[in-house]
Amino acid sequence: MDILQQILFAGILGSSVWLFSKNIRAIIRNIRLGRDYTASGSQEQRWRNVMLLAFGQKKMFTKPLVALMHFIIYAGFLIINLEVLEILTDGLAGTHRVLAAPLGHLYPFLINAFEVLAFLVIVVCIVFLIRRNGLPIARFQKNELNGWPRSDANIILVIEIILMSLFLFLNASDVSLQEKGVLPYSEHLTGRFLISSYLMPLIHSWSVGSLMILERTAWWLHIVGILAFLNYLPYSKHLHILFAFPNAYFTPQEPAGKMTNMPEIQREVLYAMEPDKIPSDSITPPKRFGAKDVMDLSWKNLMDAYSCTECGRCSEVCPANSTGKLLSPRKIMMDTRDRLDEVGRLIDKTGQWEEDGRSLLHDYIRPEEIRACTTCNACVEACPVSINPLDIILQLRRYQAMEESQVPPEWTSLFSTTETSMAPWKFPPSERENWRFQPSS
Amino acid sequence: MNHTHSFHVPTLAELSAEGKVPEVLFWVGCAGSFDQRAQKVTRAFAGILSHLGIQFAILGNEEACTGDPVRRAGNEFLFQMMAYQNIQLLNQYQVRKIVTTCPHCFNTLKNEYPELGGHYEVIHHASYLQGLIDEGKIKLTDDSSFKGKKITYHDSCYLGRANKIYEAPRKVLEALDVELVEMKRCRSNGLCCGAGGAQMFKEEEKGNKRINQERTEEALATGARLVAVACPFCNTMMTDGVKSKGADEDVQVLDIAELVALSLADQKTS
Numbered sequence: 001m002d003i004l005q006q007i008l009f010a011g012i013l014g015s016s017v018w019l020f021s022k023n024i025r026a027i028i029r030n031i032r033l034g035r036d037y038t039a040s041g042s043q044e045q046r047w048r049n050v051m052l053l054a055f056g057q058k059k060m061f062t063k064p065l066v067a068l069m070h071f072i073i074y075a076g077f078l079i080i081n082l083e084v085l086e087i088l089t090d091g092l093a094g095t096h097r098v099l100a101a102p103l104g105h106l107y108p109f110l111i112n113a114f115e116v117l118a119f120l121v122i123v124v125c126i127v128f129l130i131r132r133n134g135l136p137i138a139r140f141q142k143n144e145l146n147g148w149p150r151s152d153a154n155i156i157l158v159i160e161i162i163l164m165s166l167f168l169f170l171n172a173s174d175v176s177l178q179e180k181g182v183l184p185y186s187e188h189l190t191g192r193f194l195i196s197s198y199l200m201p202l203i204h205s206w207s208v209g210s211l212m213i214l215e216r217t218a219w220w221l222h223i224v225g226i227l228a229f230l231n232y233l234p235y236s237k238h239l240h241i242l243f244a245f246p247n248a249y250f251t252p253q254e255p256a257g258k259m260t261n262m263p264e265i266q267r268e269v270l271y272a273m274e275p276d277k278i279p280s281d282s283i284t285p286p287k288r289f290g291a292k293d294v295m296d297l298s299w300k301n302l303m304d305a306y307s308c309t310e311c312g313r314c315s316e317v318c319p320a321n322s323t324g325k326l327l328s329p330r331k332i333m334m335d336t337r338d339r340l341d342e343v344g345r346l347i348d349k350t351g352q353w354e355e356d357g358r359s360l361l362h363d364y365i366r367p368e369e370i371r372a373c374t375t376c377n378a379c380v381e382a383c384p385v386s387i388n389p390l391d392i393i394l395q396l397r398r399y400q401a402m403e404e405s406q407v408p409p410e411w412t413s414l415f416s417t418t419e420t421s422m423a424p425w426k427f428p429p430s431e432r433e434n435w436r437f438q439p440s441s
Numbered sequence: 442m443n444h445t446h447s448f449h450v451p452t453l454a455e456l457s458a459e460g461k462v463p464e465v466l467f468w469v470g471c472a473g474s475f476d477q478r479a480q481k482v483t484r485a486f487a488g489i490l491s492h493l494g495i496q497f498a499i500l501g502n503e504e505a506c507t508g509d510p511v512r513r514a515g516n517e518f519l520f521q522m523m524a525y526q527n528i529q530l531l532n533q534y535q536v537r538k539i540v541t542t543c544p545h546c547f548n549t550l551k552n553e554y555p556e557l558g559g560h561y562e563v564i565h566h567a568s569y570l571q572g573l574i575d576e577g578k579i580k581l582t583d584d585s586s587f588k589g590k591k592i593t594y595h596d597s598c599y600l601g602r603a604n605k606i607y608e609a610p611r612k613v614l615e616a617l618d619v620e621l622v623e624m625k626r627c628r629s630n631g632l633c634c635g636a637g638g639a640q641m642f643k644e645e646e647k648g649n650k651r652i653n654q655e656r657t658e659e660a661l662a663t664g665a666r667l668v669a670v671a672c673p674f675c676n677t678m679m680t681d682g683v684k685s686k687g688a689d690e691d692v693q694v695l696d697i698a699e700l701v702a703l704s705l706a707d708q709k710t711s
Contacts (some may be wrong), residue, residue: 110673254552255551257548270525290515319655358647374638376598408643408644415519424510425476438558
């Protein structure tokens with residue numbers, strides 16, 4: 001390989017890594033716009049979550065066949081990355097299959113394993129494309145996926161098919177050149193590989209020059225494709241391959257039924273009841289009660305939004321969504337990310353956050369959506385990457401109730417009845433014991 | 442069979458005036474106090490406790506809503522007010538152990554009151570009944586009318602997913618020797634009845650179906666003649682659902698406390 005290729009490669013690699021880290025830093029900055037949040041539970045419990053839910057994909061296995069296919073893509077992604085290490089070294093150092101000699105017999109074994117995985121990934125991606133676009137699976141056909149989200153999903157699958165195919169063609173042309181005794185390919189003979197050997201007859205009659213062009217093209221497209229894919233992630237639902245891990249780690253380890261407390265209101269009530277407890281130094285009240293916009297949510301809520309891969313398992317099990325109500329927990333997460341990205345772009349432009357007259361509630365999520373929630377936790381239970389749409393819904397409800405006073409009229413009565421009768425129904429406390437004397441049947 | 446049966450359940454106020462401390466506080470809940478259907482469950486559960494000679498008390502007119510529905514409707518101020526008053530009261534009586542027939546009260550008392558200063562051992566009646574059966578304290582009759590009957594159990598979200606209590610109510614039903622059949626969606630996958638999150642107190646949002654009807658269809662599809670529940674709101678929703686399907690002649694909706702009360706050996710409580 002000549003020095004020009006090495007320089008070009010170093011340039012592409014460097015700018016890809018730079019661009020990716022720039023975009024990830026912007027995402028982390030966006031997540032940090034959220035309110036404080038401290039994850040409950042022990043370190044041990046949280047690492048267990050990372051192992052079981054993120055690495056082990058435990059919740060995926062409620063749909064075993066899909067989980068198996070998803071696991072193949074995931075394992076393919078992780079394991080084939082070992083091969084990328086060799087490709088990066090070759091590209092920078094101008095070597096050819098630098099690991100072949102040191103690894104000896106292990107090398108063909110590894111490449112064979114990668115090839116089998118690559119082949120399986122191609123098969124699964126094709127199955128997933130058919131499932132997503134051709135089969136009547138309700139969660140893939142909801143309106144909230146129209147436009148970019150649906151294209152995004154298909155782009156990811158097509159890119160993966162292309163990358164895996166390039167890897168196989170790279171090996172096929174390389175081994176063909178080895179067999180023809182062309183240097184530097186024949187410096188180390190690897191022998192034929194399991195899958196790419198079936199592609200070799202296709203290029204059997206090609207000239208050495210054509211084979212070299214094919215090998216170089218496949219090599220370059222493969223690695224440039226991987227780097228391009230890396231930079232596609234920050235714009236894509238596919239970001240879950242990174243955020244699933246911290247998201248599992250920071251998931252609260254407490255009963256799902258527990259609502260997040262609002263210490264600022266707890267304090268206000270305490271001071272109203274026991275004025276002697278008011279501290280002498282005044283505390284500044286929070287800007288807002290509940291959440292109107294993304295900055296009012298916790299940073300975990302915002303990380304949830306970037307972890308969402310829009311699979312729709314949450315909406316599939318949502319009692320409101322499955323009976324035709326407007327609420328879709330998946331849309332809550334997609335809206336949160338879209339709004340947060342919008343806020344991020346505004347900050348990029350002006351250097352700081354200025355009110356833009358828009359907000360998550362109303363401009364993205366309508367009150368009718370959050371009002372349909374039964375707080376049943378089915379969405380939380382269903383999410384394979386530990387996202388909690390319910391927590392966001394309840395914070396938006398708090399804003400509606402406490403800041404806007406916009407709740408359904410029956411809830412206004414619920415509030416006043418609870419305040420006056422100490423019960424959600426209009427019965428005086430004196431009748432609380434009446435059940436003891438009712439006739440039983 | 443329409444006779445008046447009154448319980449002599451002391452209130453904590455009465456007991457503490459006598460300097461007595463009960464074994465457990467029975468938190469009746471608003472539904473259990475005021476809803477006519479839920480009152481029957483309250484009577485059934487109180488009947489079991491009396492039958493077993495368990496020293497228990499209620500708060501009576503001092504009990505107030507835990508604040509679960511208003512909190513979930515977004516009114517945190519009102520929730521904190523309710524919680525403050527209840528915790529003051531419970532701490533003043535030095536309450537240690539609470540049993541309740543409502544999963545919503547259970548969840549709030551158990552999970553949400555501790556960080557506000559209310560620390561109690563809180564038990565839902567499903568777990569409490571299971572404990573009593575396991576300890577051999579509840580003796581069930583051999584010729585219960587439920588024996589061998591096809592029964593399905595509807596998971597309450599606030600017992601199930603919210604607190605991971607799936608087995609206790611099922612163990613109670615198994616002790617009754619019924620034929621337990623599961624719905625398509627059960628345990629952690631159970632479908633909500635539609636009442637949680639303060640939906641009980643408002644009209645359902647616009648959609649193409651009521652949630653309780655969807656759930657009732659699943660319950661009826663099992664062929665069970667009895668739907669067992671462990672929550673007053675689920676009870677209302679499932680009862681309404683069965684009625685709207687015109688199946689109320691054939692299919693009963695009963696709380697597990699009622700099933701146990703009706704199956705006690707040496708029955709005194711029906």
